[in-house]
Amino acid sequence: MSTDQTTFDPAVQDQLHTELSYADLPGFDTELLLAQGHRAARRRTMSRVAGATAAVVALAIGGYAVAGNLGLGNGSTPPATGTSTKVDATPVTAKLEPATSLAENGQTIDPGRYGRLAVTWDPAPKTAGSDLTYSTYAEDGTLTTIGGSSTQGLAPNAVSWGTSGPDSHVIVGVLPRSAQRFSVVLPQDPQGGHSSTSAQSALPGSPWQAFGVFFADGGDVDRIVDILWQDTSGRIFDKDGSEVPSVSLGDKAGSRVYLAQRAGVMGIFTADGDHTSSWLDDTDGAARLHPVLDIGRGSAATMDGFFAMLVPAGSSKPQLTPGAKVLGADDPTITPIPGSGQAVLWAHYTATGTSSAPSFTTISWVGPDGTPARVTKY
Amino acid sequence: MFGPSKATRDAEFTAFVASAQQPLLRMAYALTGEAEAARDLVQEALTKTYVAWGRIRSDEAMAYTRRIIVNQRIDTWRKTRKETVTDTLPDTAVDSREGVADRRDTLVRALAALPEQQRKVVVLRHYADMSEAHVADTLGISRGAVKSAASRGLAALRQHASSTEEGLLR
Structure with a gap:
């Protein structure tokens, strides 16, 4: 008897197959299932703003933090949004190169154009709630927009990020400026997980810094549990800005x-x-x-x-x-x-x-x- | 990095669902012990499979979906399921359609009474017809752990069988 047979019982197999075959389990409406799949796929492409449930107070603090760093706060009543005040500031762009390639299980994964990412922060966006633009950039520096987000309503120590589209291998977003380093938390993987590489870059004049992560396994983008980061004093925060x-x-x-x-x-x-x-x-x-x-x-x-x-x-x-x-x-x-x-x-x-x-x-x-x-x- | 077009993806996925849904539902039923829970489990797994369709081959889709089913939701489900599992199994004396249903219920209840790892191993080995090595790979455990869980699970099922008049594993 082979070792593979020591844990096998044909009687159990027969009984499971026979009696489960009678189970009355209605099938799925494939149209509805597809619609659900489409929605799930679309959600992956939408920018994610952590801390969206923060209270109005947090919104004001967030707005004040942005204005204050532009020299506009000065103790006055903070603006309710980052765009309600005329701001003499130009957008700043941070470029990231999270990966040139990534090895996984003996295979080299080429990030393609997503190996070069950029985050642009516009302190006075034309459209309210769209002060962050995520892009890829070519060798000559030309930016190609892949998405956007907003720091409005973002708690002061929170993290915001988005993905590059369906089956994405990358996330790109902003961390608080004081973040020294960060770590993406993924669900426990019995297989041991996958590799990833990351990059951080300053967004001068803003309370934020840009970050990007390239994942060897595209599915990891959807499975992010948290992003933990450590500030310059050593304190550790989670994606919502709560201290850990x-x-x-x-x-x-x-x-x-x-x-x-x-x-x-x-x-x-x-x-x-x-x-x-x-x-x-x-x-x-x-x-x-x-x-x-x-x-x-x-x-x-x-x-x-x-x-x-x-x-x-x-x-x-x-x-x-x-x-x-x-x-x-x-x-x-x-x-x-x-x-x-x-x-x-x-x-x-x-x-x-x-x-x-x-x-x-x-x-x-x-x-x-x-x-x-x-x-x-x- | 980029998968098939949406139309191609939808067509392939629809074909996959048509062929795979019943085996997946039955496997989930064996794991959860409840038709509705099984349906939720498979629906969620299929949605994730759809999202991942661009990076899995069609011949890998069944294994991929099974892996999602056994690894991602059982824990959550079982916390509620434990409240309804009983050690007393119903008698199964009538060999009719009702009798078949009773035996199935008995079998599923006996499975549900197993510790989770044993239940997963027994279902994957004996319903999904996976080898020990494949089960070990799917659950992310050693072959030794598969052997141990299978052995204990089968023993527990036989013990349940002996507690019923006709019981399981005749």
């Missing part, structure tokens, strides 16, 4: 660990621009009691690793038992993540780089109520 609980660990790497519950991830930004995240849920949707980040970089012989696990805030006395591949580890530390009810138990370590074994075989601590806790598998 995070904490600086004060280590040499300048690590900042965050917990983005709404996006369903925990992650780390480091001072040199690295970013890694981990899902809070298992692939089957079950919540992980203690989500873990265990990352490393280095040569095949030795690797500098970083381990972090979420534990309840107020926990103490962390201990780690290194696995066979660990050559040395710092004493673990527990650092609370303000506003999250959680803390991060973390340590840097060095390890042999060729082993895929767990870095630590036992992680233990004492919970806030004094109860010892231990994890032996992650």
Whole structure:
């Protein structure tokens, strides 16, 4: 008997086929299904403005922020929109080159004209609500418009982006000017996800900066869960402009660990621009009691690793038992993540780089109520 | 980067729906245990398949749609489904059209009582007729995990069978 047959039962197969064949399951009206597909495809091409549900106060603040950066705010009543005041300002354009090519599963994906993107911000647009224009540009700099959007109503720290059309591999949009770096959050992919590359570019004179992302898999554009970004002070925000609980660990790497519950991830930004995240849920949707980040970089012989696990805030006395591949580890530390009810138990370590074994075989601590806790598998 | 024209896409997609909808609906029914939930699940999956049509080959469409069905909505659905699953399965003594329907309901309820991973594996292996390797690829799990889930799932189904007079897996 082959191994493939050990989990196969012809009786079950027969019964499923026979009895499900009688299931009375009405088919679909293909016209309606097509209409639904057309709408879904059209939605992909529409510019997306995050934070559209922001209150009127936020609208005013957004308008004021734009005017203020043009030297028009000066403490006066902010304009309700960015176009109601005569503005002596010319549009500014930021050019982006998120990708020249991208390798995925041994194939090279050519972004074509979408490898060169541009964002133009017009502080005094002729049409209200259309101050952002997204374009591709040719080698000679000629712009070809692919879409547009508006910063009106956008919360001050929110992100706005659009796509380039059906089956798009790119998004292009604006981030707050203070964003140092950003990360696109996609749904958990059992296949391990796809590659992407990105670019950021200043929009001088505006409170925004342009960004673009080229995805190896076009479907990723539709699956974006969130865009998390870190400002120059280290704070982390989501696409709607809400601050995400995070904490600086004060280590040499300048690590900042965050917990983005709404996006369903925990992650780390480091001072040199690295970013890694981990899902809070298992692939089957079950919540992980203690989500873990265990990352490393280095040569095949030795690797500098970083381990972090979420534990309840107020926990103490962390201990780690290194696995066979660990050559040395710092004493673990527990650092609370303000506003999250959680803390991060973390340590840097060095390890042999060729082993895929767990870095630590036992992680233990004492919970806030004094109860010892231990994890032996992650 | 660019797919077929809209007219071509619509024609290909319509043909695909005509041939694939019943197998997909039955698979979703086996996974969800409810006809309406199955219909919602397949409709959503087909819409996503339509949007992706330009970057998938027509001979990949069935596998693509199945993957969407098993990976994207079961979790959400099951949270509500768990409230209606019972361990007591109805007797199936009458071998008539009603009897067939009863046995089908019993089978579907027994499937619904399985843990999600086991249910997915059993349905993909035994209804979608996928190999272990294909199931592993579709669910993004190892072949070992497929074996384990299939073995436990089948055992659980047999246990349910023994709890009914005629039961399942005769």
